[in-house]
Structure formats: C-alpha cells, structure tokens
Amino acid sequence: SLKGKTAVVTGSTSGIGLAVARGLARDGANVVLNGFGKSQDIEAAREAIEREFGVRAIHSPADMTRPDEIDAMVALAAETFGSVDVLVNNAGVQFVSPVEEFPREKWDLIIAINLSSAFHAMKAAIPHMKKAGWGRIIQTASAHSIVASPFKSAYVAAKHGIVGLSKAAALELAKDKITVNCISPGYVWTPLVEAQIPDTMKARGLTKEQVMNDVLLAAQPTKEFVTVEQVAALAAFLCSDAASQVTGANFSMDGGWTAQ
Numbered sequence: 001s002l003k004g005k006t007a008v009v010t011g012s013t014s015g016i017g018l019a020v021a022r023g024l025a026r027d028g029a030n031v032v033l034n035g036f037g038k039s040q041d042i043e044a045a046r047e048a049i050e051r052e053f054g055v056r057a058i059h060s061p062a063d064m065t066r067p068d069e070i071d072a073m074v075a076l077a078a079e080t081f082g083s084v085d086v087l088v089n090n091a092g093v094q095f096v097s098p099v100e101e102f103p104r105e106k107w108d109l110i111i112a113i114n115l116s117s118a119f120h121a122m123k124a125a126i127p128h129m130k131k132a133g134w135g136r137i138i139q140t141a142s143a144h145s146i147v148a149s150p151f152k153s154a155y156v157a158a159k160h161g162i163v164g165l166s167k168a169a170a171l172e173l174a175k176d177k178i179t180v181n182c183i184s185p186g187y188v189w190t191p192l193v194e195a196q197i198p199d200t201m202k203a204r205g206l207t208k209e210q211v212m213n214d215v216l217l218a219a220q221p222t223k224e225f226v227t228v229e230q231v232a233a234l235a236a237f238l239c240s241d242a243a244s245q246v247t248g249a250n251f252s253m254d255g256g257w258t259a260q
C-alpha cells in the first residue's frame with residue numbers, strides 16, 4: 001500500500017498520466033497532478049480522485065520546459081504532503097518531420113519535455129526520497145525507446161535517452177532503496193488516438209477498421225491497443241514491495257511490437 005506516501009505524476013491531466021495518478025491514489029497515495037487543460041476539467045479530475053479514493057490530490061501547473069517550475073512542483077509536493085516518494089515522469093509531446101526539415105524549436109521542445117524534464121524532476125525529488133529511505137521513479141518511455149520510426153527523430157532520441165538516464169540513476173541509487181524503471185507502451189488507446197481516426201479515414205479513404213489495423217496498429221502484432229489502465233497497473237506494481245529488486249529495467253507493453 002502507498003498509504004501516507006506522495007506521488008508526483010507529470011502530464012497527468014489526461015491519458016496515461018491521469019490513469020497512473022488514479023492507480024497510485026487507489027493504492028493510497030496522495031497525488032500531485034500536473035499538466036495543461038481546461039481548469040474545470042482539471043478540477044473535476046482532482047476532485048474525483050479525492051472522492052473515489054479517500055486521498056488528497058492537488059494540481060501543479062508547472063510547465064515541463066521550465067526547470068524553475070519543475071523545482072516548484074516538487075517543492076509544492078513536499079510542502080503539502082511532507083514527502084516525495086513516487087515520481088512518474090510521464091509528460092510527453094510528439095512532432096513528425098524529416099530530420100532536414102525538423103524545426104529547431106520543435107527539437108528543443110521535445111527534448112525539454114520528453115527528456116530533460118525527467119532529469120530536473122529527479123534532481124529535485126531524489127533528496128526527498130533519500131531522506132525517507134525509500135523511493136520509486138518511473139518513466140513513461142515508449143516502444144520508441146527501443147526501436148525507431150521515420151520522421152520521429154526528436155521523440156525517438158528523447159525516449160532512447162530517458163532509458164539511459166534511468167539506468168545511470170538506478171545504479172547511483174541502488175543502495176538507497178530507490179528504484180528507477182521505464183515503462184514502454186506501444187499504441188495506447190487515449191482520447192488523442194481516438195480523435196485521429198475520423199481525419200485519417202477521410203484523408204486516406206479508409207474504413208475505421210482499416211485505420212485501426214493497417215495504420216495505427218500496423219506495427220502492433222496483437223492488433224489491439226494497450227489501455228491506460230494496463231499501463232497504470234504496471235506502474236502500481238513497480239511501486240510495490242514485490243518490485244523492490246526491479247531497477248534499471250525497461251518494461252515493454254506493446255502487443256509484441258518490439259519483438260519483431
């Protein structure tokens with residue numbers, strides 16, 4: 001149980017991050033939500049966590065491109081709840097373009113949000129975990145931490161990079177009861193993915209089934225999406241005592257994508 005512990009989940013106002021935050025709250029953790037969105041939606045998600053799971057939840061609006069705001073998010077967690085025990089670096093964005101046309105500012109943005117923010121948050125959170133003598137750091141990486149796809153250079157670089165960052169930190173923290181691991185989903189069914197389907201159907205003249213199987217799930221042998229609840233369940237396992245000897249690992253949850 002995570003009762004009395006504090007979990008900070010970046011990019012948790014939607015999709016995978018929100019499901020992970022809800023899963024950790026279900027296990028008893030007080031949670032710090034983070035991310036953008038309509039204030040009434042964020043408040044509804046925050047309030048639902050408190051009501052459904054009997055924990056406390058707060059929202060930090062920290063922008064993951066800003067190291068000072070990342071520090072403030074971790075400080076807010078420690079001030080509000082007295083500790084920072086679980087850190088899930090999940091915020092992420094995508095941009096698709098050939099390398100030679102890739103806008104420099106998009107490269108910098110993706111590296112900042114998908115990679116550097118994890119470093120800044122770890123730098124701020126690890127002293128709190130060391131003080132408590134326990135900690136769990138989890139990164140939402142991707143199948144693109146293991147294999148590449150064309151036109152996703154910044155995303156693939158950031159996701160490969162976060163695995164290296166995690167391995168180095170896992171070794172540094174091996175004797176401190178702080179584990180550092182990555183979860184690498186394939187295609188996950190999120191509102192974002194769902195919203196792309198009608199446009200792709202129109203643009204390519206395909207049926208919904210063709211878009212799902214031949215476009216979105218082309219690389220995923222099971223031809224099924226991962227669910228956000230499945231990712232959350234793996235994150236909850238990594239926070240459990242059963243996972244105390246799991247560190248420096250990268251867990252695929254990709255319907256067989258990276259086995260090919």
Ligand code: NAD
Pocket residue numbers: 010011012013014015016017034035036037062063064065090091092093113114140141142143184185186187188189190192193
């Ligand atoms: P999403 O778009 O639903 O959620 C992204 C979250 O990050 C949102 O809460 C958003 O507000 C937040 N965010 C974006 N920019 C931010 C910034 N500058 N500062 C703070 N928060 C910011 O996406 P998702 O699909 O849930 O993705 C979450 C993570 O999972 C990402 O790291 C993504 O790369 C990874 N991932 C997703 C899939 C998939 O198929 N959906 C597959 C593999 C990996």
